[in-house]
Amino acid sequence: MEKKKQEGERKWPELKNAEIGSVVTRVAPEPNGYPTLGHAKGLLVPFIYARIYKGKFLLRFEDTNPRVEKREFYDAIREEFKALLEGAERELGLSPGKWDEEIIESNYLPQMYSMAERLIEQEDAYVCTCDAKKVRRLRAEGVECEHRRNPKERNMELWKEMINGGIPEGGAHLRLKTDMNHPNRTMRDPGIFRIVEAEHPIQGRKYRVYPTYDFSISVMDSLTGVTHAFRSKEFEPHVEVQRTILEKLNLRKYEMIQFGRVTVEGVPLSKRYIRPLIESGILQGWDDPRIPTLRGLFRRGITPEAISRFFYDLGPSKVDSTISMDAIAAYNRKILDSVVPRYMFVPDPVRAVVENFPEGLKATVQVHPSRHDMGYREIKVPAKKGVAVLYIAGEDKKTLKEGDVIRLRGLSTAVVRSIMPDEISLKHISEKKESEKVIQWVPADQAVPVKVIKPLSSYSISLVGGFGEPAMKELRPGDMIHLIRYGFARVDSLDRTVNLIFSHE
RNA sequence: GCUCCGGUGGUGUAGCCCGGUCAAGCAUGGAGGCCUCUCGAGCCUCAGACCCGGGUUCAAAUCCCGGCCGGAGCACCA
Numbered sequence: 001m002e003k004k005k006q007e008g009e010r011k012w013p014e015l016k017n018a019e020i021g022s023v024v025t026r027v028a029p030e031p032n033g034y035p036t037l038g039h040a041k042g043l044l045v046p047f048i049y050a051r052i053y054k055g056k057f058l059l060r061f062e063d064t065n066p067r068v069e070k071r072e073f074y075d076a077i078r079e080e081f082k083a084l085l086e087g088a089e090r091e092l093g094l095s096p097g098k099w100d101e102e103i104i105e106s107n108y109l110p111q112m113y114s115m116a117e118r119l120i121e122q123e124d125a126y127v128c129t130c131d132a133k134k135v136r137r138l139r140a141e142g143v144e145c146e147h148r149r150n151p152k153e154r155n156m157e158l159w160k161e162m163i164n165g166g167i168p169e170g171g172a173h174l175r176l177k178t179d180m181n182h183p184n185r186t187m188r189d190p191g192i193f194r195i196v197e198a199e200h201p202i203q204g205r206k207y208r209v210y211p212t213y214d215f216s217i218s219v220m221d222s223l224t225g226v227t228h229a230f231r232s233k234e235f236e237p238h239v240e241v242q243r244t245i246l247e248k249l250n251l252r253k254y255e256m257i258q259f260g261r262v263t264v265e266g267v268p269l270s271k272r273y274i275r276p277l278i279e280s281g282i283l284q285g286w287d288d289p290r291i292p293t294l295r296g297l298f299r300r301g302i303t304p305e306a307i308s309r310f311f312y313d314l315g316p317s318k319v320d321s322t323i324s325m326d327a328i329a330a331y332n333r334k335i336l337d338s339v340v341p342r343y344m345f346v347p348d349p350v351r352a353v354v355e356n357f358p359e360g361l362k363a364t365v366q367v368h369p370s371r372h373d374m375g376y377r378e379i380k381v382p383a384k385k386g387v388a389v390l391y392i393a394g395e396d397k398k399t400l401k402e403g404d405v406i407r408l409r410g411l412s413t414a415v416v417r418s419i420m421p422d423e424i425s426l427k428h429i430s431e432k433k434e435s436e437k438v439i440q441w442v443p444a445d446q447a448v449p450v451k452v453i454k455p456l457s458s459y460s461i462s463l464v465g466g467f468g469e470p471a472m473k474e475l476r477p478g479d480m481i482h483l484i485r486y487g488f489a490r491v492d493s494l495d496r497t498v499n500l501i502f503s504h505e
Numbered sequence: 506g507c508u509c510c511g512g513u514g515g516u517g518u519a520g521c522c523c524g525g526u527c528a529a530g531c532a533u534g535g536a537g538g539c540c541u542c543u544c545g546a547g548c549c550u551c552a553g554a555c556c557c558g559g560g561u562u563c564a565a566a567u568c569c570c571g572g573c574c575g576g577a578g579c580a581c582c583a
Contacts, residue, residue, distance in 0.1 A: 030583055173581040184508050185579040194581035213583045236509055237578045313532055315518055337546045438542045485543045
């Protein structure tokens with residue numbers, strides 16, 4: 001499918017110190033949950049820059065806190081990121097739509113250990129055995145503790161004990177020696193390694209000492225050749241810490257770039273909010289269409305293309321932005337509209353008996369109103385003694401009164417004869433009239449039972465039942481469709497009914 | 506409290522580093538019209554913004570100073 005991609009493209013701001021062909025960026029997720037819409041900017045911004053500059057894009061698992069990380073999350077991140085990047089390639093023409101290399105940070109632990117030892121050797125780091133509360137207090141007050149003055153031999157001894165298990169979790173941590181009076185409090189002797197007694201999803205029980213974020217990110221970015229490291233704005237005060245680490249270890253420097261956070265109006269993105277809803281059974285799982293996890297969104301029929309285009313237009317700005325699901329739906333609608341087949345669906349059906357119905361009259365409906373190449377479907381409507389039985393939507397029935405002329409889409413023009421509580425009586429007329437109301441319908445004898453699930457909030461869904469036209473029984477899970485005068489939907493499953501999840505209007 | 510970062514139409518942004526071409530571009534949303542056997546999409550038209558106050562300058566969205574507002578961080582999490 002050819003897309004018009006070239007004209008009117010907005011340009012992203014230039015990167016500092018960037019040359020075509022030599023830019024390396026990365027996304028560095030922690031495998032501690034299912035990725036949400038909140039992760040999309042963190043993925044797409046570095047990816048887009050890597051492709052604009054024809055450079056390299058890395059996926060790095062930042063797995064240095066085994067307490068919260070799980071194997072399944074690595075896979076979930078790979079799957080969702082893959083889908084999104086492939087969507088970005090199709091929609092934005094940024095190729096290849098995948099990461100060039102995958103890096104598991106925990107595999108670099110031995111290297112990081114030796115760097116830690118170098119810092120101890122240089123007297124740029126010391127083991128502190130104060131408890132966490134005291135450390136926090138002293139950092140706030142800008143007061144040095146006694147461990148700071150320990151000789152390097154003593155520090156090395158304690159460090160080895162941390163590694164060998166001689167010190168329990170929480171009993172000691174390695175701190176960078178900077179300045180306990182630094183105005184930026186994150187700079188006051190930050191912790192760089194600590195003990196975590198938990199099984200690591202990849203390394204198992206091999207290690208018990210893990211680096212903290214500031215240490216691992218600076219070392220890893222430098223070691224893996226990253227030239228432009230993106231992270232969200234909350235890390236701004238850490239830039240100074242990370243630069244200091246690079247300097248003390250004499251490692252290659254790179255650009256550190258912060259971008260603003262994205263919040264979705266009325267939609268909580270945090271795992272902290274979502275997890276209890278899943279554990280309590282209110283949500284079915286991490287792919288529940290009510291929540292903004294990427295898989296939830298995909299299941300709901302929000303396409304990777306729409307999400308990539310949306311974040312492309314959003315740009316890499318440093319300002320925090322509040323977006324709405326409606327805006328994402330608008331992007332999705334535009335992408336889907338030109339490619340998705342149309343079907344007639346009647347929610348809350350009511351029988352419509354059409355008299356004077358010609359023998360052999362059948363409907364020819366276009367699969368897509370502006371795309372003849374997508375073909376036509378025929379719907380045969382049997383008539384017994386000049387009477388055909390159809391279903392129309394309950395909502396449409398409500399708006400009709402006796403004498404109205406309606407157009408049964410693609411089939412017949414009819415006049416309303418009478419309206420009963422559970423049925424409406426129509427009469428086929430041959431002449432076409434102007435400005436008649438066009439409604440959708442389904443032949444009663446071939447009506448396909450359809451259920452439409454509409455996500456309403458993270459707690460609620462609504463269920464709408466009705467009948468679809470005969471061709472709907474050919475649908476397969478994953479198909480995206482448009483229900484005429486109703487909205488876009490994705491086929492979720494098929495059993496005795498066709499089960500759809502409503503995307504948006 | 507301290508440190509840092511932002512503040513351009515309803516929303517999201519470009520421009521700011523290297524002042525003029527910006528009487529501010531784009532997208533989305535809004536209004537109106539055309540088209541349409543969908544209340545969708547498409548096409549056309551319209552309305553809509555440089556946080557405030559000083560200063561520098563022939564000239565400021567862009568530079569400087571002061572204020573106001575918003576966000577983030579101040580963990581042995583990332």
